[in-house]
Amino acid sequence: MIPVQRAFLSRAIAARLFPSRTSLRFNSSILSLVEPPNYSSDDVDRDATDKLPDAKFRSCCPGVPRAGLFLLVSVVQRTLDWTTVREIRFAEAAGAYGFPHAVEAFSMLMGVFSSAGMQREIRLLLAGVLSFVRNVDCDLLxxxxxxxxxxxxxxxxxNVYGTAILLLAEDSMIEHALEVYFEAKRMGLPIGAPLSNLLLKVLVRSNNSEMAKDLFNHMKICGPKPNVYSYTIIMYMYTTQDILDINEASKILDEMEMEGVKPNVVTYDTYIRGLCRAGDVKSAKEFLQDLQSRDLPCNTNCYNALILGFCREGELEKALSVVQEMKERGPKPDVHSYSILIDGFCKSGDVAKGSNLLEEMLSNEITPTMVSFSSLLHGLCLKGEMGCALSLFNQLSGQGYAHDLISYGILIDGYCQLGDLDGASRLWQQMIQSNFVPDAHSYTSIIFAHCRNGCLKEALEQFEFMLYSGVMPSVVTCTLIVDLFCKQHRMLDAFAFLDKMNEWGIVPNIFMFSVILNGLFKEGKSVYTWGVLGSMIKKGIVCDVVIYSILIDGLIKSSKLEEALKLFAGMSKVGLVPNIFVYTIIINGLCKIGRLPEALGLFEEMIIKGFIPDRIVYTCLIDGYCSRKDMKKASELFDKMVHSGLVPDAHAYTCLIDGYSKIFMMETAIALLDDMLKMNLCPTVVTYSVIINGYRKLGDWDKAYEIYKIMLNQGISPDSVMNLSEISSFST
Known part of the structure; x- marks a missing residue:
């Protein structure tokens, strides 16, 4: 007897079931072999099949016998051969034999595989049915x-409803999954906590927080009772950046205690990470210490969360102390503990400490990963030490470490930040030869370098090559191009590029709009800014303090101070608090037109609100009072700035020197010039010009000429600021 190969049988059955549409015929001998079993069920209504839509699927195949798919069922019932079934798609079956018949046959197949305990096959069959149902107008239940x-x-x-919930949830068909879930609960099916938790997890991961809360509350009222995994999922929801509500997260811990549900190590780790994300690293450390004192579960992940929290806050020594505590008391630091620390120190510019930590890892027999080395590479690039970075890069290749897009991208970006396009190009070619496909970040680094050098043509060529290579630019990439258009006074090209962005499906963000608004003001086209602002608001982007600062600054420079003041006053109405930059812009604008009492009032208001004045805002006020020849007030502000710990710069001294020169107090002006030189501050041509002009107006041409020679000896040449008649008089 010749054995029949299963693969051959599979192909034969598939060919018989799905011939060309012109030859869909079944002879009586085949049909006589098919005896569909008489299945029944007490779980559902008998008229379920009658409710299934037959729609267009059966009409496309007139004359097809209802029993066609039962041949497949009959063969599988005898052989349990999955290879026979997997070649048949539910959509094909529904198209060939009609939707109801396909559902009936596939259900029978599920029953056959269920009897044999073949759960994977059941899931695959039901997944095919559900995938088809979501694309047609059909009642899922x-x-x-x-x-x-x-x-x-x-x-x-x-089994059916539970599997359906699982499949729909995994396929992110959340509404359908919930529909089946609540129908199963209505039918009285004992849906357990694992399935409910799966739904909770999918809802949280997809940012459906309100639906997650509703489901969680439903579980508490109607069952299944939430377990530690349920609570941990909700804890995660409250401790992520999207929601980040530590008060609610703390309530979850309290509720778990009340309900007798013991948190596990993942629960505690999640809570600690939440505290650190909220910037409360101190409380996170106290919480971890409390866990230790009560001998509650905590592991390396909990400590790593704390290390990361301190690093993000810039408290690197405290992060280091956590690692030291781990070494002394346990659990021992792992590769992630060290990698977080290395990254923190390297980002702060202390690459030497990062390197020492790497050596400590090796001495503790902890093998560094490319993540650890990537932090060192990044740190070296930030410091501009590209030679050391490249040497380490090549050394790692020799030690068997496999570079990836990230490590290549770090070095390419490092070269681009320095404007070294030749170095970036060499790494780029090496990356291509290593069979890596450049990503959006790699292209953006190159485009950034061209934009930084003002090379618009080259930036656009690289951008076009990026599109040609099938890499979708990010909004950051596009912002670089638009910014260069604006800087080169090509606003029409900038707006044309924005239209192209819409075609590509790239949505401008608030940074893009800030670039456009800034460009319009600098071009003197403030009238168009309100249209851009309206477009931004329509896209759902809310104005922030940066946008307000651009608008206020632009209006002031366009001689529209009153409009700027109205905007400034309106910030509080939309819940925005002006920052020190906004205050400085307004104060400077008021000083320029002599409204000094108002400027001083805002200065005092700024201090009351907790802002610490910087050198810039002090200098604005000093310049304003000097311009009005109120040297007493200007000197008071200068002294106040010095006493607050701020070191005056050349501009601040020049303002005072100019003020005293205007009232012909030349000895004081010269004393201030001497102070500048003692502080190693370099006077500018403006500094010398105001002194020369003061002596000239007094008629003391000898002193004026003496200052002029000092200026020339310091390598400072006269410019347009200095009156031509002054220069000609010195040269005669």
Whole structure:
């Protein structure tokens, strides 16, 4: 007897079931072999099949016998051969034989595999049905009822509905999953906590926080009772950046204690990370210490969360002390502990400490990963030490470490930040030869370098090559191009580029709009800014302090101070608090037109609100009072600035020197010039010009000429600021 190969049988059956549409015929001998089993089920209504839509699927194949798919069922029932079934797609079956018949046959197949305990095959079959159902106008619950009915008692309602919930949730069909879930609960099916938790997890991961809360509350009221995993999922929801509500997260811990649910190490780790994300690293450390004192579960991940929290806050010594505590008391630091620390020190510019930590890892027999080395590479690039970075890069290759896009991208970006396009190009070619496909970040680094050098043509060529290579630019990449258009006074090209962005599906963000608004003001086209602002608001982007500062600064420079003041006053109405930059812009604008009492009032208001004045805002006021020849007030502000710990710069001294020169107090002006030189501050041509002009107006041409020679000896040449008649008089 010749054995029949299963693969051959599979192909034969598939060919018989799906011939060309012109030859869909079944002879009586084949049909006589098919005896569909008489399945029944008490779990669902018997009229479920009658409710299934036949729609256009059966009409496309007139004359097809209803029993066609039962040949497949009959063969599988005898052989349990999955290879026979997997070649048949539900959509094809529905198209060939009609939707109801396809559902009936596939349900029978599920029943057959269920009897054999082949759960994977059941899931795959049901997934095919569900995938098809979501694309047609069909009642999902009716289909599931029909599946239970035609599975012939081999599949329970709980099995079918539970599997459907699982598949729909995994496929992110959340609304459908919830519909089946609540129908199963209505039917009284014992849906357990694992399935409920899966739904909770999917809802949280997809940022459906309100639906997650509703489901969690439903579990508490109607069951299944939330377990430690349920609470941990909700804890995660409250401790992520999207929501970040530490008060609610703390309530979850309290509720767990009240309900007798013991948190596990993941729960505690999640809570600690939440505290650190909220910037409360001190409380996170106290919480971890409390866990230790009560001998509650905590592991390396909990400590790593704390290390990361301190590093993000810039408290690197405290992060280091956590690692030291781990070494002394346990659990021992792992590769992640050291990698977080290395990254923190390297980002702060202390690459030497990062390197020492790497050596400590090796001495403790902890093998560094490319993540650890990437932090060192990044640190070296930040310091501009590209030779050392490249040497380490090559050394790692020799030690068997496999470079990835990230490590290549770090070095390419490092070269680009320094404007070294030749170095970046060499790494780029090496990356291509290593069979890496450049990503958006790599292209953006090169485009940034061209934009930084003002090379618009080259930046656009690189951008076009990026599109040609099938890499979608990010909004950051596009912002670089638009910014260069604006800087080169090509606003029309900038707006044309924005239109192209819309075609590519790239949505401008607030940084893009800030660049456009800034460009319009600098071009003197403030009238168009309000249209851009309206477009931004329509896209759902809310104005922030940066946008307000651009608008206020632009209006002041456009001689529209009153409009700027109205905007400034309106910030509080939209819940925005002006920062020190906004205050400085307004104060400077008021000083320029002599409204010094108002400027001083805002200065005092700024201090009351907790802002610490910087050198810039002091200098604005000093310049304003000097311009009005109120040297007493200007000197008071200068002394106040010095006493607050701020070191005056050349501009601040020049303002005072100018003020005293205007009232012909030349000895004081010269004393201030001497102070500048003692502080190693370099006077500018403006500094010398105001002194020369003061002596000239007094008629003391000898002194004026003496200052002029000092200026020339210091390598400072006269410019347009200095009156031509002054220069000609010195040269005669």
């Amino acid at each position: 009716v289909v599931l009822s029909a599946v239970v009915l035609h599975a012939g008692g081999s599949l329970s309602s709980l």
